Amino acid sequence: MASVARAVINATAPIVRVERLIRRFDGTTILHGVDLQIVRGEFVALLGKSGSGKSTILRALAGIDEGVDGSGRITVPPRRSVLFQDSRLLPWKSVLDNVTLGLDGPGAKAQALKALGEVELKHRTDVWPKTLSGGEQQRVALARSLVRNPELILADEPFSALDALTRIRMQRLLLDLCRRHQPSVLFVTHDVEEALRLADRIVIITNGVVSYDGNVMDARDSPGCFDHLRNEILEHLGVNQNPTNERH
Ligand SMILES: Nc1ncnc2c1ncn2[C@@H]1O[C@H](COP(=O)(O)OP(=O)(O)OP(=O)(O)O)[C@@H](O)[C@H]1O
Numbered sequence: 001m002a003s004v005a006r007a008v009i010n011a012t013a014p015i016v017r018v019e020r021l022i023r024r025f026d027g028t029t030i031l032h033g034v035d036l037q038i039v040r041g042e043f044v045a046l047l048g049k050s051g052s053g054k055s056t057i058l059r060a061l062a063g064i065d066e067g068v069d070g071s072g073r074i075t076v077p078p079r080r081s082v083l084f085q086d087s088r089l090l091p092w093k094s095v096l097d098n099v100t101l102g103l104d105g106p107g108a109k110a111q112a113l114k115a116l117g118e119v120e121l122k123h124r125t126d127v128w129p130k131t132l133s134g135g136e137q138q139r140v141a142l143a144r145s146l147v148r149n150p151e152l153i154l155a156d157e158p159f160s161a162l163d164a165l166t167r168i169r170m171q172r173l174l175l176d177l178c179r180r181h182q183p184s185v186l187f188v189t190h191d192v193e194e195a196l197r198l199a200d201r202i203v204i205i206t207n208g209v210v211s212y213d214g215n216v217m218d219a220r221d222s223p224g225c226f227d228h229l230r231n232e233i234l235e236h237l238g239v240n241q242n243p244t245n246e247r248h
Pocket residue numbers: 025026030048049050051052053054055056057
């Protein structure tokens with residue numbers, strides 16, 4: 001009984017806590033006091049108009065915004081990985097060496113090969129990144145992330161540069177990997193449908209604060225609910241819905 005109780009407590013304990021996050025650039029306050037919590041294994045999509053501060057939040061959580069003017073309290077797990085719009089692979093290293101980069105120990109190569117197998121790239125381990133397609137490069141970036149066994153994945157529009165079909169494939173792959181590895185994810189996107197397909201929860205930033213925070217897990221499986229929620233979120237983002245212009 002005791003172990004069951006502990007598992008329940010752990011599942012609902014926030015692994016990420018952001019409290020009153022304030023960020024300013026050149027005297028302009030972009031984030032006015034963002035509060036956000038993410039529990040273990042939760043997939044949160046972060047939406048907001050262009051320039052609303054989504055990447056600024058992500059960089060703060062990744063710890064890559066040193067010297068930026070602001071304040072706030074951030075608690076994040078130690079094992080984090082960041083996925084960007086471009087894969088950021090080192091062009092002078094092979095695919096395998098990119099994945100093992102910075103890993104120590106005799107098991108590093110085996111772990112990297114396992115991760116490359118999970119993203120279906122085991123047959124391309126010795127090639128240079130430039131010989132891979134954009135989608136394949138992002139799969140290597142996913143493998144590089146997985147091999148570090150992250151408790152938190154911070155993703156900044158990782159699929160936005162990909163064509164529509166590759167993008168859908170990558171979304172499915174990411175969901176599959178998340179099901180197997182159970183990291184918490186903060187996923188920045190402009191695409192409301194992508195957010196609804198992937199996330200358990202959607203958070204919207206408006207005028208420097210969280211203006212919407214809703215669980216969307218149940219809506220995903222019901223077509224009526226999906227459309228309703230999609231319209232609600234688009235409206236919240238200030239996108240006017242004009243049914244006469246919609247194509248079916
Ligand atoms: N290092 C910086 N120096 C100056 N201004 C910055 C810096 N980083 C971000 N900003 C400004 O802060 C605002 C928020 O930027 P941020 O990239 O976080 O927005 P975003 O919501 O991710 O935008 P987008 O959706 O267009 O990518 C923008 O006006 C941007 O110009």
